[in-house]
Amino acid sequence: MSRKWVEKEGLGWVEKNIISREQYDQIVHLYAEQKHAIGMLPLLGSVLLGLGILSFIAANWQEIPQLLRLLMIVVVMVGFYAGGEQFLRKGHGKLGIALTALGLVSFGAGIILVGQMFHLVAYDLTSFTVWGLAGIVLTYMYRSRFLYLISLLIFTGAQWYSTLELHQFSYAALVIMAVGLGYFTWQRQSTLLTWCYSLSFVLQCLMLVFVKDWPLLWLFIPVMALYAAGDWIRDRSSGYAVQTVPLIAAYVFAVSMVLLWDVRSSSDLDEILAQPAYYLIALVVLFAISVLGKLRQARGSSAFEWILLAPFVYLPGGIEVLYLLALFFFSFYVLWRGYMEQWRFKINFGTVLFLCSTMVAYGKLTWDFMDKSLFFIIGGLLLLALSWVLNRRKKQVLEDTKGGKTS
Amino acid sequence: MSQKTIGRWTQLIILLVLQVLFLGGIAGSYYAVGWFGQEIRIKTAPVDPRDLLYGDYVTLSYEISQLRPELWKDQAPVPARGSKVYVLLKQGSGNPAVYEAAGLYGSKPSAQPGEVILQGRVDSSWDQAIRVTYGIEKYYVPEGTGKELEKEAGNMIAKVKIASWGQKKLEGLENF
Numbered sequence: 001m002s003r004k005w006v007e008k009e010g011l012g013w014v015e016k017n018i019i020s021r022e023q024y025d026q027i028v029h030l031y032a033e034q035k036h037a038i039g040m041l042p043l044l045g046s047v048l049l050g051l052g053i054l055s056f057i058a059a060n061w062q063e064i065p066q067l068l069r070l071l072m073i074v075v076v077m078v079g080f081y082a083g084g085e086q087f088l089r090k091g092h093g094k095l096g097i098a099l100t101a102l103g104l105v106s107f108g109a110g111i112i113l114v115g116q117m118f119h120l121v122a123y124d125l126t127s128f129t130v131w132g133l134a135g136i137v138l139t140y141m142y143r144s145r146f147l148y149l150i151s152l153l154i155f156t157g158a159q160w161y162s163t164l165e166l167h168q169f170s171y172a173a174l175v176i177m178a179v180g181l182g183y184f185t186w187q188r189q190s191t192l193l194t195w196c197y198s199l200s201f202v203l204q205c206l207m208l209v210f211v212k213d214w215p216l217l218w219l220f221i222p223v224m225a226l227y228a229a230g231d232w233i234r235d236r237s238s239g240y241a242v243q244t245v246p247l248i249a250a251y252v253f254a255v256s257m258v259l260l261w262d263v264r265s266s267s268d269l270d271e272i273l274a275q276p277a278y279y280l281i282a283l284v285v286l287f288a289i290s291v292l293g294k295l296r297q298a299r300g301s302s303a304f305e306w307i308l309l310a311p312f313v314y315l316p317g318g319i320e321v322l323y324l325l326a327l328f329f330f331s332f333y334v335l336w337r338g339y340m341e342q343w344r345f346k347i348n349f350g351t352v353l354f355l356c357s358t359m360v361a362y363g364k365l366t367w368d369f370m371d372k373s374l375f376f377i378i379g380g381l382l383l384l385a386l387s388w389v390l391n392r393r394k395k396q397v398l399e400d401t402k403g404g405k406t407s
Numbered sequence: 408m409s410q411k412t413i414g415r416w417t418q419l420i421i422l423l424v425l426q427v428l429f430l431g432g433i434a435g436s437y438y439a440v441g442w443f444g445q446e447i448r449i450k451t452a453p454v455d456p457r458d459l460l461y462g463d464y465v466t467l468s469y470e471i472s473q474l475r476p477e478l479w480k481d482q483a484p485v486p487a488r489g490s491k492v493y494v495l496l497k498q499g500s501g502n503p504a505v506y507e508a509a510g511l512y513g514s515k516p517s518a519q520p521g522e523v524i525l526q527g528r529v530d531s532s533w534d535q536a537i538r539v540t541y542g543i544e545k546y547y548v549p550e551g552t553g554k555e556l557e558k559e560a561g562n563m564i565a566k567v568k569i570a571s572w573g574q575k576k577l578e579g580l581e582n583f
Contacts, residue, residue, distance in 0.1 A: 062549045070434060074427055085419055110430045116463070116547040118437040119577040123528070123542060127433075134426055141418050168489070 003031035066117045073113055077106035088142070097144050104135050104150060125170040128158035132173065136180040148193055152181060156200045163207040174204055186233070194241035201226055202245045216253075217274040220309060223249055224286045231293030239297070243305075244349070250308040251330065251353065257313060257323045258360050276314055283309065304333050320364065327357040339397055347397060355387065440576045444568030447496065447523055450505045450583070453561030464547045465556050467577075469565065471496065471508045471525070472544075474537045478511040485532050486513060492539060494525045503564060511537065523569055543567060543577040556580070 010024045019027070061069070080103030088096030111127045114120070135151030138144070155177040162170055178201060185197045205222045208214075223246045230242030291303050308330050312322040335350030337343075454468040471494060479485050486492060493515050496506040506523065510516065518524050527539040543565070548556060559582065566578040 067434075070430065074430060077426065078423060081419060081423055085416065107426050107430075110426075114430055114433050117434065119464075119543065119545050119547055120437075121540070121542040121545050130429060134422065137422055141415060141422070 006031050073110045077103050097146050101150055125158050125162050125173050129173045152200050159204050159207055163211050169208045169211045189235045189238045191237055191241045194238045198242050198245040202249050215274040216272045221282050228286050228290035231290045254308055254323045254327050255360050258320045258364055261320045324361055331357045437576050440568050440570040440574050444570040446568050447506045448564050451563045463550050464545045465553050465560050467544050467546055474508050474511055480510045481513045486529050488529055490529050492527055496523050526573055
């Protein structure tokens with residue numbers, strides 16, 4: 001809380017006779033500003049000093065012997081870590097964590113520098129995995145969300161590099177990240193962390209499928225395994241945070257099926273279709289695990305979300321219509337649950353999904369059986385009417401809950 | 408200070424020591440290759456038509472990077488992309504005396520005097536050639552100095568040190 005805020009609000013409390021004028025002065029005095037200002041001086045000083053040293057080193061970097069460069073990076077790394085710990089002990093939480101994060105970044109810089117010193121060619125992600133592992137250990141030591149996100153970024157970036165440059169996928173890195181950071185996510189039950197974790201996991205699975213040239217459908221086995229895991233989390237909002245990204249992936253797949261089904265060729269099919277027997281068995285097993293979890297947490301009705309995963313793609317015909325219906329039913333379901341649970345995030349999410357589904361339908365179905373201009377007019381009116389109704393309902397619900405649960 | 412904070416100092420120190428050991432270990436092992444390794448010279452070759460200069464390093468290719476399929480000495484079919492192979496190098500008679508590929512094996516062969524063994528990975532293989540990478544295909548240069556080297560890079564002599572435990576290191580480039 002800032003002094004300004006206390007000064008302003010406090011006057012209101014005095015007027016309403018909650019506190020006396022003397023108490024008001026005493027409270028405001030607690031938020032004395034000069035203490036803060038003096039604390040900032042050494043900090044600003046050290047930042048300036050650090051910047052000066054940094055620019056000096058950067059300007060002369062090429063002339064410094066390599067071994068000395070490595071020693072300097074090690075010294076900087078130790079300095080950042082030790083400084084971070086010192087500031088944390090003195091209660092400067094944010095600054096301490098920021099310095100520790102810089103220490104972790106210096107470790108990565110050290111790894112890259114060693115690679116350059118000896119002209120090394122990276123064959124795999126071992127050194128990056130060690131880097132990320134250091135990040136995970138720090139995350140647990142300081143129980144810090146910031147360090148968590150940096151570690152997640154290191155693992156995701158490393159896998160991306162491996163996919164693009166080395167054309168291979170590191171299972172070890174994925175497992176270490178999934179277990180190491182997954183357990184932390186589980187403990188913390190933080191929506192933000194869960195979202196980012198889930199996003200990174202799905203992206204990495206996508207990279208895996210691309211690197212290995214597997215049929216695209218295989219993506220949904222690990223992704224829906226993550227979804228099913230979300231059903232076993234008791235806390236509703238972190239459970240849903242885990243599941244949103246897998247659902248978005250399934251939604252995007254269904255949309256692409258609707259839009260691109262016409263232009264497919266048989267070789268495209270090979271790229272999409274997994275071996276039906278294995279794929280369907282795996283999907284059914286995951287479905288069972290997921291539904292079991294849902295029933296235990298008393299949210300059985302959300303099993304309807306699996307409609308996006310229905311393997312229409314194996315059917316001989318009518319695929320785009322079925323996927324389109326699945327998109328609509330799913331969007332309706334999310335919207336409906338949003339209103340039932342009075343959950344702002346779901347209402348917004350459902351609205352966006354519903355508008356997207358309408359657009360997809362609008363761009364797709366018409367050409368065969370309706371005059372284009374008529375379709376545009378009807379489609380436009382439909383969208384307008386729909387968004388008006390949805391917005392009205394949304395406002396009502398949000399007013400009723402007054403903020404309610406946020407995402 | 409509480410017990411917990413002291414505990415975290417110890418944890419931090421352990422983590423720090425491990426990180427320093429990791430960096431120092433890699434650097435130390437490559438310094439050891441420089442001290443104890445056997446020095447050989449190999450001829451570079453022009454790289455496939457692509458940008459050689461990649462930020463702060465130059466991509467290299469060697470004569471021993473592209474091998475004739477006859478050099479494959481094992482009974483098994485030519486290994487797939489990504490698998491480990493051993494390349495037997497023999498010192499040639501020219502001046503300067505560069506090492507040339509004499510055989511390609513799936514498991515480590517024994518080397519006679521005047522021969523060395525380099526471990527590599529199959530990058531690609533087709534009817535006419537097997538491409539092998541050794542992990543010495545990058546040469547880092549100070550920023551801005553790569554352009555000149557880029558023109559020469561296809562026709563130079565690379566100085567490589569090979570340690571008895573198989574680790575290798577690109578020491579430098581010389582004009583042919």
